[in-house]
Amino acid sequence: MAMVTDAPKESFRLSMLIYDSRYRxxxxxxxxxxxxxxxxxxLLNNTAQNLAARGKEFNFGFLWARAGYDINQxxxxxxxxxxxxxxxxxxxxxxxxxxxxGCILATFLGVVIGVLRLSKNWLVGRLMTVYVEVxxxxxxxxxxxxxxxxxxxxxxxxxxxxxxxxxxxAGEEPAASKILFGTVAITNRGTSIPAxxxxxxxxxxxxxxxxxxxxxxxxxxxxxxxxxxxRRLLASARATQEATGIRPVVWWKSLLILFGPFIALMxxxxxxxxxxxxxxxxxxxxxxxxxxxxxxxxALVLYTAAFIAEIVRAGIxxxxxxxxxxxxxxxxxxxxxxxxxxxxxxxxxIIPPLISQYLNLTxxxxxGIAVSYLDLRGTLGGITLNQTGRELECMxxxxxxxxxxxxxxxxxxxxxNQTVQLKAR
Amino acid sequence: xxxxxxxxxxxxxxxxxxxxxxxxxxxxxxxxxxICGSNTGLTGxxxxxxxxxxxxxxxxxxxxxxxxxxxxxxxxxxxxxxxxTRFTALQSGEVDVLVRNSTWTFSRDTELALxxxxxxxxDGQGFMVKKDLGxxxxxxxxxxxxxxxxxxxxxxxxxxxxxxxxxxxxxxxxADDSEAQRQYLAGACDAYTTDASGLAASRAxxxxxxxxxxLPEIISKEPxxxxxxxxxxxxxxxxxxxxxxxxxAEEKGITKANVEEMAGSSTDEEVxxxxxxxxxxxxxxxxxxxxFKNAIAAVGNYGEIFAANIGEGTTINLAxxxxxxxxxxxxxxxxxxx
Numbered sequence: 001m002a003m004v005t006d007a008p009k010e011s012f013r014l015s016m017l018i019y020d021s022r023y024r025x026x027x028x029x030x031x032x033x034x035x036x037x038x039x040x041x042x043l044l045n046n047t048a049q050n051l052a053a054r055g056k057e058f059n060f061g062f063l064w065a066r067a068g069y070d071i072n073q074x075x076x077x078x079x080x081x082x083x084x085x086x087x088x089x090x091x092x093x094x095x096x097x098x099x100x101x102g103c104i105l106a107t108f109l110g111v112v113i114g115v116l117r118l119s120k121n122w123l124v125g126r127l128m129t130v131y132v133e134v135x136x137x138x139x140x141x142x143x144x145x146x147x148x149x150x151x152x153x154x155x156x157x158x159x160x161x162x163x164x165x166x167x168x169x170a171g172e173e174p175a176a177s178k179i180l181f182g183t184v185a186i187t188n189r190g191t192s193i194p195a196x197x198x199x200x201x202x203x204x205x206x207x208x209x210x211x212x213x214x215x216x217x218x219x220x221x222x223x224x225x226x227x228x229x230x231r232r233l234l235a236s237a238r239a240t241q242e243a244t245g246i247r248p249v250v251w252w253k254s255l256l257i258l259f260g261p262f263i264a265l266m267x268x269x270x271x272x273x274x275x276x277x278x279x280x281x282x283x284x285x286x287x288x289x290x291x292x293x294x295x296x297x298x299a300l301v302l303y304t305a306a307f308i309a310e311i312v313r314a315g316i317x318x319x320x321x322x323x324x325x326x327x328x329x330x331x332x333x334x335x336x337x338x339x340x341x342x343x344x345x346x347x348x349x350i351i352p353p354l355i356s357q358y359l360n361l362t363x364x365x366x367x368g369i370a371v372s373y374l375d376l377r378g379t380l381g382g383i384t385l386n387q388t389g390r391e392l393e394c395m396x397x398x399x400x401x402x403x404x405x406x407x408x409x410x411x412x413x414x415x416x417n418q419t420v421q422l423k424a425r
Numbered sequence: 426x427x428x429x430x431x432x433x434x435x436x437x438x439x440x441x442x443x444x445x446x447x448x449x450x451x452x453x454x455x456x457x458x459x460i461c462g463s464n465t466g467l468t469g470x471x472x473x474x475x476x477x478x479x480x481x482x483x484x485x486x487x488x489x490x491x492x493x494x495x496x497x498x499x500x501x502x503x504x505x506x507x508x509x510t511r512f513t514a515l516q517s518g519e520v521d522v523l524v525r526n527s528t529w530t531f532s533r534d535t536e537l538a539l540x541x542x543x544x545x546x547x548d549g550q551g552f553m554v555k556k557d558l559g560x561x562x563x564x565x566x567x568x569x570x571x572x573x574x575x576x577x578x579x580x581x582x583x584x585x586x587x588x589x590x591x592x593x594x595x596x597x598x599x600a601d602d603s604e605a606q607r608q609y610l611a612g613a614c615d616a617y618t619t620d621a622s623g624l625a626a627s628r629a630x631x632x633x634x635x636x637x638x639x640l641p642e643i644i645s646k647e648p649x650x651x652x653x654x655x656x657x658x659x660x661x662x663x664x665x666x667x668x669x670x671x672x673x674a675e676e677k678g679i680t681k682a683n684v685e686e687m688a689g690s691s692t693d694e695e696v697x698x699x700x701x702x703x704x705x706x707x708x709x710x711x712x713x714x715x716x717f718k719n720a721i722a723a724v725g726n727y728g729e730i731f732a733a734n735i736g737e738g739t740t741i742n743l744a745x746x747x748x749x750x751x752x753x754x755x756x757x758x759x760x761x762x763x
Contacts, residue, residue: 053656054516054538054654054655054656055538055655055656056538068581068584068585069580069581069584069596070583070584070594070596071596072595072596072597072598079588080581080584080585080588081588152608152611152613153611157612188611188612188613189570189595189597189612189613189614279568280567280568280569281558281566281568281569281570281615282568282569282570282595282615284568288595372575372597372598372599374598378598382509382575382576382598383575383576383580383598386508386509386512386575386576387576387580387581388536389512389532389533389536389537391513
């Protein structure tokens with residue numbers, strides 16, 4: 001009878017950390033962790049020593065000092081008496097407005113181009129191929145500069161719009177005139193568009209550092225309400241269709257629900273438009289949109305749309321042919337096949353790479369510096385940094401803000417991705 | 426700045442990082458070359474000429490420093506800096522000295538940890554407009570679009586000026602003079618504002634210089650001068666006294682042409698000390714005794730530099746004005762060389 005004995009207990013030796021496979025993995029990880037820690041400690045130490053050597057200190061107090069400079073595009077009230085922090089907010093909003101508008105427009109354009117690139121029409125397909133290849137293979141910076149130069153070099157100067165008494169006497173017309181029934185003026189400096197004004201404005205609520213415009217808030221609420229009501233209407237129409245087989249006629253109700261409340265609100269508030277007028281050197285009144293904004297937005301949209309088009313095309317091609325053939329066999333027209341069968345399935349493939357494109361677009365807004373667009377890079381990372389000499393603080397803060405924006409976009413898009421993902425049942 | 430970093434790991438992790446600053450003067454001597462932060466291109470003050478040689482009023486001061494330290498005015502490397510990058514370039518040790526139309530202000534002197542060692546050009550901020558705009562005073566610029574170089578004092582003065590006069594403007598921020606010129610000429614702005622000397626220099630290079638006027642208002646004081654890092658007083662002294670040597674040379678009538686002759690024949694004790702014939706002024710700040718003679722021989726005296734680059738008769742055509750010697754009613758005044 002064999003005796004079963006316990007294996008002899010091996011005592012732990014230091015060499016086992018390297019030669020024993022049970023410990024080796026841990027040993028390596030601990031060493032790497034230590035090295036990484038050392039690297040960062042060295043980085044911090046070096047920074048601190050260099051700051052000390054230059055007699056600089058690290059603090060963010062400068063954010064509350066008077067900024068002293070002016071910004072040409074401000075979405076919130078700002079004067080040169082405001083603080084650097086306020087300038088940061090103005091810049092941040094300028095970044096966000098380009099990023100958000102850019103993402104929306106680039107998505108629309110990208111989807112259209114991606115779908116058209118697969119068109120059976122030879123000419124349309126090839127044209128879209130040319131578009132995609134041209135835009136995604138030339139650096140974005142060049143597109144931004146190009147679109148800016150086109151605006152600033154080809155459009156007339158504001159004084160070309162002037163009509164003097166002498167010209168009236170001589171029966172001459174100004175060299176340039178406003179377009180769209182005299183409402184929009186495009187000069188070599190910017191675009192002046194009519195501004196909506198309200199006779200009976202609801203005013204605004206001041207919440208310390210931001211004030212909320214109640215008129216805008218009411219408009220947004222009414223619009224959201226209308227869209228929600230419209231969805232309810234369509235859902236009930238679908239329920240009727242599925243129960244009885246007959247779809248009730250709802251298009252006029254839909255139009256009424258979508259636009260009725262909005263128009264009523266606008267009339268109640270006394271909406272009218274203030275037209276831009278040439279006064280002195282520039283157009284006054286209305287809303288002045290600088291070309292730096294327009295050029296940056298156009299370039300970002302055209303450039304990113306080319307990438308999104310490729311993502312959309314890849315997504316569509318990923319859906320097996322059987323799906324569209326089955327749809328055609330059921331008698332669905334190509335447009336409906338695309339909208340009802342292909343795109344909803346393709347979204348699963350499209351969304352993840354689309355997130356990266358949104359992140360790229362957002363970060364690329366910082367190239368606006370090339371056309372003097374005062375976004376976050378232009379205010380905090382440009383003028384504030386320069387006038388205060390706080391390179392380290394400004395750069396760190398700017399990186400942190402861009403990181404936060406990107407993570408928020410990423411999180412939102414991941415949430416949306418979860419709703420379109422294939423549900424495993 | 427020379428930096429040595431020791432990385433040591435002793436018993437787990439102990440680390441020492443040490444940054445040691447050697448004197449800039451020793452660095453320049455060891456390198457055999459002066460690295461001078463200059464403008465990206467401002468005619469008359471600092472710009473490469475057709476054959477790539479840097480020329481200009483500020484450039485000549487760099488050459489004078491190089492001649493004083495190294496004995497040769499051509500041993501200079503010019504690093505073009507914009508309004509945004511200039512101070513960082515100096516602080517980080519990328520350049521030894523910055524001679525680039527930089528205004529001496531309190532916060533730059535203190536917060537940015539820089540030292541302005543002298544004023545080589547007394548300037549003020551002005552406005553340039555096209556003649557056909559029909560404007561004769563800066564106060565008529567209500568509602569105008571103004572091109573402004575970012576990272577400058579002029580950016581802040583502009584905001585103050587318009588606020589004080591209760592008029593409005595739209596700023597168009599640009600990175601440097603050439604971009605400002607392009608925008609201004611394309612009509613993207615009604616007025617271009619910067620130091621009056623810069624405006625004159627800018628106008629000189631425009632194809633239709635006569636169609637542009639510089640408005641009479643000077644809205645600020647802009648003392649422009651060479652800048653060094655704070656904390657290296659010896660190097661600051663070298664730059665400061667090289668500049669003063671050029672001023673004293675003008676005062677005493679020492680020119681590029683007669684410097685050797687003056688050194689041999691002058692009986693003026695200050696001239697003799699300046700040119701290293703008597704005394705040991707040079708070695709006292711770590712230079713040769715002939716250092717200042719070399720500087721004057723390389724570029725001439727202050728008046729000569731002014732006349733050759735930006736003075737009356739050149740395309741820029743600036744009068745001496747505030748920059749005349751104190752003996753002629755100006756502000757340029759050197760302390761006694763003794």
